[in-house]
Amino acid sequence: MLNCRACLWRCIQALGVPNTSAHGLRRSVNPLLRHGQQRLLNTRDVYPAADERSMGRKEGGRFLRSGEDHWKKSAFAANLKKRERTALRETPIRSTTIETPNLARLGRRDPQVSDSDWNRRKRELRHLQDPLELATFVRKELDKGKDEEMLQLVRMASHSMQCVVSWNYIIDHYLAKERVNDALKVYNDMKKRAQFPDSYTYTILLRGLSINAHTSGVVSKALSVYHSLSAPNSRVAPSIIHTNAALRVCARAMDMDALWGIAGKIPENGPGAANVITYITIINAMRQTLLLNGPKGETDDEAAARKERGIMEGRRMWEDIVGRWRSADLVIDEELVCAMGRLLLIGSRPRDWDDVLSLVEQTMDIPRLVPRLGSSGRYDAGLQRLRAPNVPRQYRVDDDHLSPDKTSMRGDEFLALTPQGVGSAVSNPLSYARPGNNTLSVIQEACQKIVANKASEGYWHLLTDPTTYNIVPDLNNLNMRLRNLRQNRASGAAVQLLQQDMLDKGITPRPGTFRIAMSTCVRDKNNHNSLKHAGQILNIMTQIMEDADPKAVTMYAELALSFPLAKGSDLVDSLTILNPITKNIRIQLGVGGQEYSRGTGPAYLKGESRQDAIAALRKIHGVYDKLLFSNLIAEEQKAPFKAERARLSSFIQRVMFKGGDSFDLPKHEESGPVEEVDLHGYLQDERGAEGTAGEGKAELYEQDDQRPAWRKQWARPMERVKPPGERRRNWAPSLDARGSPRDM
Template identity: 70%
Template structure:
């Protein structure tokens, strides 16, 4: 029985002896057992032991991989040879990648080194996506020539249209139109057929280079090739919009209408909001810029009238598509139509802008419509602009075939379509923004509705309603409305709180608009004080004062009808450091900046002429103070001295420019002594030193500051 392995195994399982009795089991085994049975027993004994013990040290070293062979130089040499075999490259002429196997002979225009470099790059660019990413990355490093060589070689083994598109886009961004078109033609010759993105990139790139000669004809050629019978790409509205943009920037309305005539009414290529925005803006630019030479005001008004009527008819189609949910109306489209109406010559066109905003943005009109009973009762002028021709001052009520709707009905507010009140309005109104705020303010300025302008401003900027944060252009339009209303105090408040107070950086034009508001409000006794505040704000905000704003202030002070001695002295107090700043800009110490890099900007050209005019008008303020009875004679010498310094400087500047100023002669005719005016432009060192020191901030408040700080009849 024990000669059978299975029987022996069952016997051992039945014994179930502990590990301590294993040696007894080994003694009782018949020595006649076969060798295989002994090995089985040996295995069982080792399995029963708690910890296996290695039979020899060699096995232990092998288990831990610490045998001497692995540390020998022979093993290291074999490992080195193994790595060398793995890194071994194929022999010359043997290609291991599919794209290199299809590579043709080297182009003679490429050197051997360049050819080998491109081959090395292609070896690791097997996928067109990887190739396109690599090309785009290298084009960012301006490696155009290398990438053109690489894409040419890759075109022999794969379709790499995207890489060609990247090269065309790079050329167009660098204003290299001819090179982009050459690449476009070359890719077709290499069986790399352009896709839809190729034409989009090409047409958009031509639109941003519309200033280049011949771009329009090239763009039209590319666009019309999409309609060829053998074209592989179906034209979309994206291609049409890009082509329209090229025509609009080239101001070629004939080409624009030719492209627009191919737009289908429905389907994939139907017009969208971008199409209408491009066309309306092109119409507006054409009406403003493409005016025939020698055109009269009546002819210009009639030409604008035809363009606006065309835009009105187009808007009817836009609204119909909007009601049918075939397109979306956004703020840019609304403002484009509004600005087209604002260039018209009829008051109805200007008034319809508010109706347009109500129709598309659901913002209620804050002013009754023109011609309505409520508008007739409102205290508003019927006309504002004097250049409106008599034929266009009123709506044309002539009879027409078919009795068409009245002008302005295309901008009436829309009502929900359906029966009863259960049907909701499906219209998606546009969201107003800064562009809308500017358009509404300009419309209110055109129709002279100052109250409505203020109400619209409060409504659109209110955080609880539309919460529009005004930008610099909005604030400029608001200032223009305040100027029209002669609200100088409101202009100063707007500058202090909404402009400078909110961190805006005003421009010189900002202060010109605000200063012109005070000039229009000259009959207000506080207007000169408001102008002084604007001038002080400009001095603190701008690095160098604006000469035109200074001229307006000096003109206001010189012609102020309610001026007193204190008003003129306060005006000269503000003007004196400003005049010193202008002198630095004109050349007294200002031709070169100081050693620390700080100094006035040297004026040239028209800006220089404006600065000279500003100084002359400041000189006029001195004249009004000195040649009047507002101050006593014994208090005039300090002002005469400052006037003489200014007069001398003006003479010097005029002499250098080859002109002659008669200000000194006029002063002598008015009774001043000849020694009070330096006709040769030379002053004593003390007076000149005071001016230069004051201009550089080293002198005090001037030699005559004490005269308006002391009480008495000077301030009375």
């Protein structure tokens, strides 16, 4: 009975023995219990307390249980700890489906992509989860020239996300690199991969095709892309932005038939109606076609008739523009006004040129400063009749715009608009355009064509006045102003314009600017100060430019030769100014000059530039001849000029007759630097040592041999130096009378 632990426990509970006698009961029943049943009688005092168990001992110092954790020292725990450390050191393997959803549907590798490139694109794509991040990354890498890598990346990303922006970046990159066929291939590949082009895709494509309009077949490709927008299955509706881009392609390719085909389908109202950019594109295309796209072998009368038809088309278009402007459907800006003005300036009639000022008055509210051609106010103002020698005779009459009943038939398109309404209810919704630098150039050119010099000056002061429009003139405006001054023969005003409006304001003139200013002095040669003004222009040119402009120097030398009031002192002053310029031109011919257009450093003059430099030296040589072969100065004062003339003549002959590729320096240049010649020595009563030495050299040259140096050089027998290793060709031994070879 007592062998069962449960029965023994129930017996003990039935006795009702208190806990304090538990130890005595255990001693009494100890012989009857086995060792495994003693734990049923343990009370709280049997096992150590929690703090004692941690120490592994009891109050009496007897160890009942070890305080060490044997599981921690087991092999299983050590193996588990090792696996944990290994797992922490290793890179966690991400779940492709959860962490990188853009890699879930890549499929098998493209056979055109190598394994290494495929793995690199996968690693890049793992960190590009968003289409915006992908587009930003693609744009930065395309700037580095990685177009093929980015195309692979975008193709892989197209399996899991819509990345149209990235495709647009690639198309734009190819078009910027003039790779039109590659861009169209990417565009077609984009559609095959279910990446549907958006509105920006078509805009980028058409704009890029307009940039590459010089390549063949671009117009047909642009038209196919543009017409695909109007297809029934097109996801993008065509807008005026796409229309303007397509018109730009046709305009730059000068295909007017295709341009009018697109322009004829533009609606009159609605969001697809023509805007300012549309009209600017069409007008500029008409102007370029009239100037550059004429048929071969066209006569002047045929060209004038063709321009007349183009101007009439532009006038009819302007009527439509003004109608929409008055109804507040269109806002006119400066670019549109100047585009129409430049179209009128290439017209065949003086009336077209005069209407430019009416156009400015109509659209910018700037009053005309000169009466219209053919009007009574022009004759009352005492202005002379306009002469147009380069215009065919049938287009010269300025009042042929009047009909038989004396009513105007031509030019009403540009009349100033009157406000609509009656009394206090007048409303003028017109928003006038603000003039700028482009307007200033157009007005100056129109005044030049109609020979309105006072009006040109009035418009200049009106538009540049800080209290009115405050236009700061640029280099193009200043060049046009110089052309008006040239027409008015105002050489002094040209010098003042160069000094005050250019140099003082930090504007650097170009070689063409000095040519216009110098031609003003040439045209004003009857003025006794014109030669002095031309010298001032040359001094400004030498201060600004590193190398002198040969054409400007040639015009100055021609002015010195043809100056009717020239004295000996004037020619000496001219040669004094030309002396350092002559050395500069010789350096350009011998060593090389600064290439002004590109700024790439010294460049050897070739072609037309070389011929201009030689022509300048020959004109300067002519100035020496005029001074020496005349009685403007005394004979004893001509010695330094003879020496300089001899040096210049020798140099010109070497350059002209030896090609100028490689030539030996003259002896006086080999020995050392040439001393400066005092060209003003004739003013001294007593000649110095330098003047005597120069005269002695000239006399010695004349007494030694009257022939010039180039004739002496060409009179020498030419010796052919056979290069080493060259074999004698076409050689046959001489035969004696018996037919045997004879020793040479």
